[in-house]
Amino acid sequence: MDKPVCFIDTDSDGKLCVQQSALQILQQIQQPVVVVAVVGLYRTGKSYLMNRLAGKQTGFALGSTIESKTKGIWMWCVPHPTEAGTTLVLLDTEGLGDVDKGDPKHDTNIFCLAVLLSSTLVYNSRGTIDNKAIMDLHEFVKFFPTFIWAVRDFTLELKVDDKDVTEDEYLDFALKLKHGTSRSVMEYNFPRECIQKFFPSRKCFTFPFPTAPEKMSCLESLDVAAISFEFLKVTDHFCKFVFRDSSVKRLKDGYTVTGRVLGHLAKTYVDTISSGSVPCLENAVIAMAMIENEAAVKVGLQVYQSGMEKLKVSFPLELKDVSSKHQHLSSTATQAFMKRSFRDTDGKHLKSLEFSADRSSCLLHVTSRNSSYMEQTGCDHLDRRFSTLALEIHFPAEFSTSLDQTHLSEQTVKLFDGYVCQNEQASKKQCEKILSSLSAPIMKKLKQGFYAKPGGYDLFCKDLEVIGKKYNSQAKKQVKAKEVLDEFLKQKSVDSKAILQVDKKLTVKEKKIREEKEKAALLKQEIEANKEKQRQLEEKMEAERQSNEERMRQMEEKMDEEMRLQREEAECAMDSKLREQADLMQKGFKEKADRMRQEMREFKRRTAEAENNRAKEFALILENAKRRHEEEMALMMQNHREQMMEMRSTENPMARIMQHHKEQMMAIFTPRVHSPEECCIS
Numbered sequence: 001m002d003k004p005v006c007f008i009d010t011d012s013d014g015k016l017c018v019q020q021s022a023l024q025i026l027q028q029i030q031q032p033v034v035v036v037a038v039v040g041l042y043r044t045g046k047s048y049l050m051n052r053l054a055g056k057q058t059g060f061a062l063g064s065t066i067e068s069k070t071k072g073i074w075m076w077c078v079p080h081p082t083e084a085g086t087t088l089v090l091l092d093t094e095g096l097g098d099v100d101k102g103d104p105k106h107d108t109n110i111f112c113l114a115v116l117l118s119s120t121l122v123y124n125s126r127g128t129i130d131n132k133a134i135m136d137l138h139e140f141v142k143f144f145p146t147f148i149w150a151v152r153d154f155t156l157e158l159k160v161d162d163k164d165v166t167e168d169e170y171l172d173f174a175l176k177l178k179h180g181t182s183r184s185v186m187e188y189n190f191p192r193e194c195i196q197k198f199f200p201s202r203k204c205f206t207f208p209f210p211t212a213p214e215k216m217s218c219l220e221s222l223d224v225a226a227i228s229f230e231f232l233k234v235t236d237h238f239c240k241f242v243f244r245d246s247s248v249k250r251l252k253d254g255y256t257v258t259g260r261v262l263g264h265l266a267k268t269y270v271d272t273i274s275s276g277s278v279p280c281l282e283n284a285v286i287a288m289a290m291i292e293n294e295a296a297v298k299v300g301l302q303v304y305q306s307g308m309e310k311l312k313v314s315f316p317l318e319l320k321d322v323s324s325k326h327q328h329l330s331s332t333a334t335q336a337f338m339k340r341s342f343r344d345t346d347g348k349h350l351k352s353l354e355f356s357a358d359r360s361s362c363l364l365h366v367t368s369r370n371s372s373y374m375e376q377t378g379c380d381h382l383d384r385r386f387s388t389l390a391l392e393i394h395f396p397a398e399f400s401t402s403l404d405q406t407h408l409s410e411q412t413v414k415l416f417d418g419y420v421c422q423n424e425q426a427s428k429k430q431c432e433k434i435l436s437s438l439s440a441p442i443m444k445k446l447k448q449g450f451y452a453k454p455g456g457y458d459l460f461c462k463d464l465e466v467i468g469k470k471y472n473s474q475a476k477k478q479v480k481a482k483e484v485l486d487e488f489l490k491q492k493s494v495d496s497k498a499i500l501q502v503d504k505k506l507t508v509k510e511k512k513i514r515e516e517k518e519k520a521a522l523l524k525q526e527i528e529a530n531k532e533k534q535r536q537l538e539e540k541m542e543a544e545r546q547s548n549e550e551r552m553r554q555m556e557e558k559m560d561e562e563m564r565l566q567r568e569e570a571e572c573a574m575d576s577k578l579r580e581q582a583d584l585m586q587k588g589f590k591e592k593a594d595r596m597r598q599e600m601r602e603f604k605r606r607t608a609e610a611e612n613n614r615a616k617e618f619a620l621i622l623e624n625a626k627r628r629h630e631e632e633m634a635l636m637m638q639n640h641r642e643q644m645m646e647m648r649s650t651e652n653p654m655a656r657i658m659q660h661h662k663e664q665m666m667a668i669f670t671p672r673v674h675s676p677e678e679c680c681i682s
Helices: 020-027 046-053 105-117 131-138 167-174 183-198 213-221 229-245 259-274 281-312 319-340 366-377 380-389 406-438 440-448 456-474 481-502 508-586 590-669 676-681
Strands: 005-010 016-018 033-040 073-079 087-093 120-126 146-152 202-206
Touching (some): 005 020, 016 020, 016 259, 020 073, 020 259, 033 046, 033 105, 046 213, 046 229, 073 105, 087 105, 105 259, 146 229, 167 202, 202 229, 281 406, 319 406, 319 508, 406 440, 406 456, 406 481, 406 508, 440 456, 456 481, 508 590
Parallel strands (some): 033 087, 033 120, 146 202
Antiparallel strands (some): 005 016
């Protein structure tokens, strides 16, 4: 993008809406995204910082009057300057506190969206970090991503108790808690506790004035020489920190957010807010999962279908070649599905996407925890102010991401059957073409009546035998070779019978023997054709068995990876809590540290329970997948048995015919002893 575009705006009714043009841009971004959003009071220089992150002097509009310049949320997608294969998405938000907005909830909604969509949030304020700044920020605090506090126009010395401190130490000092249990102390501590709790990763930058006050209105067009060196120095450090430490946007279990997914999330959040409901991360993820999983199936099928369409050009092929390609493409399609699919909870998506109704307690459900705490401390008014944000951010511990691709596998099996059928049709045409060419001379002789003479039957049979040998040589690898030959011989048996009846060279008995012999040959050919069908069925069953084993292997790998990510997240959260507890103990807040210890014990219990439930869920999913495969194999085996029975029922009459044929042949070549009566008659 060469310039920012409006991402989220308000419609004529004053409701937030996502711009379709911005969604189309995000849809094209398949790379992971680092999302940096800036929020703060209007006319505090937010847009300037975002332009610098984009590596430009201009881009996001800078306001030079008392009117807020940026409206809604604007987006600028640029290649990440230091991380290859990653896109940097910059979100510049409408300034908070603009009195002309009218709707007091508008600021909250904009802030909520910035928090939910970003992986790094920059809070831009002016002057110093005083109690008012902290209380203003607390109005919006619930759960934040990586947090940067940018203090603009900072004029104080970085000293605490006459000692030099860093910018981060200055921020920690501003968030320092007071000892005591009075109402005023509780009101003072509560927003600081919230910020400390939900900003486990905090960074502070203090920016001096960039230039003289009279030049501020044209900051974006100023020459570098006209801007304060110290300001440029801090800005450079700020940009380098964002590029180095801002992580890729991720959801629960480490699911990487791409531009496409970011668009889904934004649309879901905005639609929820516009409907008057509370934006809930879990609901947004579920909605996004439905979209992504449906798209994942399409992607997997497209991978499979495109590969098979290329193979189709070479039809007809041996079944083993088609089966081998099916196995390879089925595995590739499953990989493509798993790469994109997300949170398929019941092990049966993509038919119904029935998400588990049993949700365990969330890791970060702040409202429920803090409400009881504020009732104890008497902070009712803060509770009311805090609840206006109403960001119900759920991270359910048992939100499965099993990625069952049952629907995908069913679709690929159906497609495979279709391609096998097309290959058979192509083989049949090819075989019929070969027979048509080989049988052209015999067909010409039939029309000319060549075989309608004594000895014509034997000539006809010899010609058919020659055709059969040549055909078997040319069509021996065709899947329909035996079946087409069987059909051809059955058709020619009509001509054979007619020729046999008019052949005066043969006696009645010899004709009968020839007829029985021909029937036996036809039955033998039919059984060979049936055996070939049976062999092909077994080959298909084996191909599907191997494909299913590969799918199961990929599923188990994915589940193991999800379990690993879940454990890592739990360990990271526990480390954060341990650091927080140690800090409380060091600063003399023993009661709070003890309460923190209880929270950690409860956290460990929930984590262990969630991991155990996840393991059980995964085991059930694998068991169901295996059961479904066994049912499919059982059905194919049933078909196999029925075909075998049919073949045996065909073989028995053939055995009798062959025995009768032998008896007839013996009668011909064995001298017969005539009775006296027959001698007299003769």
